[in-house]
Amino acid sequence: MEDPAVAGLAAVLTPAGLALLDALPPYGEVDGLVLGERLRAQGHDPVLVAAALTQSRLRARARAKFGSFADDMLFTAAGLEQATRLPVAARHAHRFVAAGLARVADLGCGVGGDASALAGLGLGVLAVDSDEPTAAVAAANLRRFPDARVRCEDVTATDLDGVDGVWLDPARRDERGRRVLDPRRASPPLSFAEGLARERPVGVKVAPGIDHDLVPAGWEAQWTSVDGDVVEAALWSGALARPGVRRSAVVVRGGTAAVVDDTADPFAASAPPVGPVGRHLYEPDGAVVRAGLVGAVVAALDGRLVDPSIAYVTADARLELPSATGYVVDEVLPFGLKPLRARLRERGVGRLTIKKRGTAVEPEELRRRLRLSGPEEAVVVLTRVAGRQSALLCRALPTPGRATPDAGG
Ligand SMILES: C[S@@+](CC[C@H](N)C(=O)[O-])C[C@H]1O[C@@H](n2cnc3c(N)ncnc32)[C@H](O)[C@@H]1O
Structure with a gap:
């Protein structure tokens, strides 16, 4: 039997489905049960109505990550939870632009948070995800970018011919939904990113608690916080790493970002001084x-x-x-x-x-x-x-x- 969530998504991913979704009143303005009943009474397919209302709820939730762009996007609940928020995705994408890489593969693209930012900065994007509904949603979210393609396949089988750089945001949940902190156990694992980095520059997202010893030699590790919450660390190789910088932090707050590098830390190889509490x-x-x-x-x-x-x-x-x-x-x-x-x-x-x-x-x-x-x-x-x-x-x-x-x- 077909998964109702997949059937619903398929119904939304039609011109009529998208038109119904876009015609819904802002989420929360009308009671969902009342709205659902009204739409079904108007003759809309109950599966489509349920799926459109779910998308409307997810869009409202997604505003925290994507601002008003969320109103034009589609989501799965898990995909939204894992998606990179726009200000952070834009910083990832900017690295590829700054490194002069024109065509980027986003391997494990989810619903396309990072891929949208890469495409939005004018890069050619090959977005890949092995989960069919997720890849379909990514394709919908990238539909306005003519130079973005989505493939549904295992990233270990992806042909990277013509790709200048790779972004990976590996899945960090085990089969039972528990968080995986060790990047060696993520899907795909860190070793896969290290293998790709022999051919072209790679960026890979990891959990902020990563053991510093696991950062590959010569790569830059950058930790990012948004409004006080540490949201990720990302490891950058080759031309994506900044020369001479091995560790850095980005503090994003109220729309501005400040970067702190290990080049500004004179105590990197020694201990900072300790002393009495001052003013x-x-x-x-x-x-x-x-x-x-x-x-x-x-x-x-x-x-x-x-x-x-x-x-x-x-x-x-x-x-x-x-x-x-x-x-x-x-x-x-x-x-x-x-x-x-x-x-x-x-x-x-x-x-x-x-x-x-x-x-x-x-x-x-x-x-x-x-x-x-x-x-x-x-x-x-x-x-x-x-x-x-x-x-x-x-x-x-x-x-x-x-x-x-x-x-x-
Ligand atoms: C953390 S999410 C990516 C989120 C994405 N960066 C965004 O901003 O929306 C990881 C994705 O990797 C996919 N994935 C994990 N292992 C994969 C593999 N071996 N091949 C293809 N996709 C994979 C999962 O299906 C999941 O959608």
């Missing part, structure tokens, strides 16, 4: 931490770590860095529930942001036990300072690209 505390972005580039933040601030094993940087200087969130430190207390509660009461703190690194404290449990009340707002940073569990009472500094409450310093 300000800085929390490096997660992509910077994953890339092992906290030393670059230390250097930019002319600062020091509060503890050798913890990624908090302190400095007297007040600087607005895109790669770190800054705080004014008002007090450093030895950590203990009672003194912290007393101090927050004295200050009238009713709204508290709890940050922690290097401590087992459960923030929500702590918040409950602090029984906060009052009109003031504060940030408490729980961490080790020179080996001692400490609580740093702070206020937020503005971060470029992010709205923050006023904070003096």
Whole structure:
């Protein structure tokens, strides 16, 4: 028996199906059940109606990744979940353009998040996926690009004749749907990308938690965060890697992007200095931490770590860095529930942001036990300072690209 999701997708992928989808009211404006009933009463095939309503819901969800482009795209639920969001896909595509590669294969293209960005920057694209409905959706999403082709086949069998560079975003779920962190177990595995890289430059997406030792020699590894969440790492070979850069981080926030390279980290081969808490505390972005580039933040601030094993940087200087969130430190207390509660009461703190690194404290449990009340707002940073569990009472500094409450310093 045919999979109803596949039958529905086939129905949407017809001129009449696409016309019905595009004629639907904005998602959420009319109750889905009422709308479905109305469309069926008008004589539309129930399978098509269900599939069109599913696409309408997925398009609404996809706006978080693709903005208004989502309104012209098709999705599968799994394909949307795995798709690269547009600002990140555009950065991938830009690498190929900057390397002068004109024809790119996207091997394991999913619904075409990356492939659309590659095609959108004017590159010729060969997009390949072994999953039939997914490849059909990718073809629909690439329909406006005359120089993009989609093939449904296993990428290990793809003929790459005429292809200048390859992008891979391997599937990172096992048969039971669990996340696979090790790129050697992804589909296709990292070894496949390494093999392709002998012939032409390759970019491959991996989980942000990748062991640095697995990055092939001579490749650039770049970690990316979007609005504070680390979304990926990508490994770049040959002309796609920037000369002399082995590790880098991109911090995308509010539409702007800042890049930190290991060339800016004077402590790459040594340990950054450690010292007492100064007037300000800085929390490096997660992509910077994953890339092992906290030393670059230390250097930019002319600062020091509060503890050798913890990624908090302190400095007297007040600087607005895109790669770190800054705080004014008002007090450093030895950590203990009672003194912290007393101090927050004295200050009238009713709204508290709890940050922690290097401590087992459960923030929500702590918040409950602090029984906060009052009109003031504060940030408490729980961490080790020179080996001692400490609580740093702070206020937020503005971060470029992010709205923050006023904070003096
Ligand atoms: C993470 S998704 C790609 C998402 C895509 N970059 C995007 O932005 O939409 C990985 C895709 O690789 C496909 N895939 C995994 N192994 C494959 C193989 N050996 N041959 C072809 N496709 C494969 C899966 O079907 C899945 O659609």
